[in-house]
Amino acid sequence: MITDARVLQPEFIPSEVKHRDAEVNTLSSVLRPLTDGVRADPAFLYGPSGTGKTCIAQFTVERLRQEVVDVNYQYVNCWEDYSRFKTLYTILDGINNTIDIHRQSTPKDVLLDRLKDYTGPPYVVILDEVDQLQDKSLLYDLYRVKDLTMLLIANKETEVFAEIDDRLTSRLTTATRIHFDHYSRSELTTILNDRVQWGLVPNIIDQERLNLIAAKAAGDARIAIGILRNAARHAHGNSLDEIPTDVIRDVVPETKSEIQQQTIDRLTDHQQTLYDIITDHGTIEPQALYDEYQERVTDPKTKRTVRNHLSKLEHYNLIGSEGNTKGRIYRALT
DNA sequence: GGTCCACCGGAAAACTCGGGCC
DNA sequence: GGCCCGAGTTTTCCGGTGGACC
Numbered sequence: 001m002i003t004d005a006r007v008l009q010p011e012f013i014p015s016e017v018k019h020r021d022a023e024v025n026t027l028s029s030v031l032r033p034l035t036d037g038v039r040a041d042p043a044f045l046y047g048p049s050g051t052g053k054t055c056i057a058q059f060t061v062e063r064l065r066q067e068v069v070d071v072n073y074q075y076v077n078c079w080e081d082y083s084r085f086k087t088l089y090t091i092l093d094g095i096n097n098t099i100d101i102h103r104q105s106t107p108k109d110v111l112l113d114r115l116k117d118y119t120g121p122p123y124v125v126i127l128d129e130v131d132q133l134q135d136k137s138l139l140y141d142l143y144r145v146k147d148l149t150m151l152l153i154a155n156k157e158t159e160v161f162a163e164i165d166d167r168l169t170s171r172l173t174t175a176t177r178i179h180f181d182h183y184s185r186s187e188l189t190t191i192l193n194d195r196v197q198w199g200l201v202p203n204i205i206d207q208e209r210l211n212l213i214a215a216k217a218a219g220d221a222r223i224a225i226g227i228l229r230n231a232a233r234h235a236h237g238n239s240l241d242e243i244p245t246d247v248i249r250d251v252v253p254e255t256k257s258e259i260q261q262q263t264i265d266r267l268t269d270h271q272q273t274l275y276d277i278i279t280d281h282g283t284i285e286p287q288a289l290y291d292e293y294q295e296r297v298t299d300p301k302t303k304r305t306v307r308n309h310l311s312k313l314e315h316y317n318l319i320g321s322e323g324n325t326k327g328r329i330y331r332a333l334t
Numbered sequence: 335g336g337t338c339c340a341c342c343g344g345a346a347a348a349c350t351c352g353g354g355c356c
Numbered sequence: 357g358g359c360c361c362g363a364g365t366t367t368t369c370c371g372g373t374g375g376a377c378c
Contacts, residue, residue, distance in 0.1 A: 085363060107362060286341065305366055307342065325374045326340050 001236040007199035008229035010222050013058050018194065019187040020056050023178050027060045027151075030176045034122045034149065035068050042143065042150040042172060046157045047180030050220030053153045056180075057126050061151070073124040078132040079266075084108055087138060091115060091125055115145050128153045131160050132315075143171055182219025189214045191221055192228055200232055205243045212245060216252045226255040263316050271309045273297055278319050283331040 006012055017024060023045075030043045045053040061073050074094025081087045088111035097114055125142065131154040133139070142150055154160045157177065183191070192210045205228075213231070217224035230251040235243045267275060270293075277292050278284055284292075294300045301309075310330065313319045322329045 083364070301365095302367055303341090304343085304368075308366085311343080323341090323374090325342070325372095327375065328341060 001201055001204060002199060002232055003201055004199040007195050008225060008232065010225065013055060013062065014194065014198075017052070017056060017059055018190050019183060020052050020180075023052075023056050023180060024060055026176065026178050027056065028064070031060065031064055031124070031149070034064060034071055034124070037069070037122060039122050039147050040124075040149045042152060042175040044152045044154075044157070044160070044172070044175050044177045045180065046154050046160075046177065048155060048182055048220070050217075050222035050224075051180035051182055052221060053180050054126075054128050057128075057151050057153060061124050061126065070121040071124055072121055073126070075126045075128065077128050079129045082132050082134050084135045084138050085111065087127075087133065088112060088115065091142075094125070095120060095123060112141055115142075115148070118145070118147065120147070122147050122149060124149045124151065126151045126153065130154050131156070136160075139172075183221055183224075184219070185211065185214045188217055188219070188221060188224045192224055195225060195228060204232075204235070204241065209243060209245055209248060212248055216248070223255060223259065226259060227251055230255050230258070260318070263318060267313075268309075270297060270301055270306075271313060274306065274309055275313055275318055278313075278330050279332045281332075283329050286328050286330070289330060 002008070007014070027043055027045075031040050033040045045057055047053055058075060061071070065071050065073065072095055074091055076087055076090045078087060081090045085108050088108065092111060092115060095118060097118070125148060127133070127139075127150060130139070130152045139150070139152075142148060152160065152175075189207070189210050192213060196205060196210070210228075213224055213227045216227060227248065231243045231248045234247050234251055240247075264272065264275065273296050274289070274293060277289055277296065281288075290303055290306060293306060310319070310321075314321055318333065320331050320333050322331065
């Protein structure tokens with residue numbers, strides 16, 4: 001049933017993209033100076049999850065590299081590499097310059113100096129989920145690195161620009177902003193059609209069922225492809241010749257919770273405990289939350305650390321909160 | 335309006351951990 | 357093995373905020 005599982009994976013970069021011509025063209029124009037060996041101005045791609053920001057950034061840079069120029073490029077997920085050190089390390093790794101760098105004993109300044117000394121073809125760095133960067137001043141330092149082009153990706157424009165200082169703000173005001181909207185239902189259906197053609201045997205799903213998947217995904221391509229993947233697996237596991245409607249309906253909640261679970265899995269034990277308590281209660285006050293947290297773990301952290309964990313959970317959209325001071329309530333989002 | 339209290343979050347200090355060096 | 361260094365994490369301190377109460 002599945003002929004090529006890769007095309008159903010979220011990280012798959014297709015050889016052609018649909019419904020993002022304007023965005024691809026704008027980004028291509030921004031990157032045009034690279035064809036002359038000159039670095040390009042930064043670009044800022046923003047919009048909700050599953051709207052193709054990362055895919056388009058990688059696709060456009062890859063196409064540029066294939067078609068015309070000698071360009072180095074590196075993708076950095078700032079969710080995982082959120083510290084200044086980790087981000088710099090990954091960027092240096094993209095130009096094979098980390099051989100004698102030790103994660104615990106090399107000063108951060110050494111990493112930046114080494115990046116500044118880089119002499120090679122233009123270097124494009126995609127900073128995905130850039131709002132997760134702990135130290136936004138790194139963007140200013142990267143901006144000053146000769147031959148380095150930054151593509152910044154985030155969900156909300158304000159989450160990035162609210163936290164950066166005036167030096168960088170004044171420079172980034174000239175950055176090209178590319179907004180990504182949710183896909184329409186028909187756009188998602190076309191995207192799914194391609195994935196079916198590339199990765200599944202013919203005639204196992206009809207247009208009506210693809211429309212159903214698109215409707216369930218509510219404009220999010222990542223969810224749509226996830227539903228298709230899980231439905232295909234389920235049908236294959238049950239030796240079915242096609243993907244029936246009830247299987248699609250069955251895998252929708254599973255797919256959505258699967259995506260959320262990927263976030264939860266990245267939490268530390270203490271963060272998971274806090275998340276579990278809030279989920280168990282639905283809503284809970286800070287003191288009651290801390291009391292139960294102390295009961296559930298053997299080595300409880302201080303209230304201040306717990307507050308840091310909670311703000312992280314909130315930032316990941318795993319929990320919500322209401323009220324600012326005394327009447328504060330934490331609540332589960334599912 | 336004044337006071338108390340619970341809570342938040344920034345800043346800085348303290349601590350932990352891992353690697354290099356002698 | 358002991359010391360030093362640096363990154364990351366946690367703790368401490370403290371000012372600010374807003375609701376409750378008098």
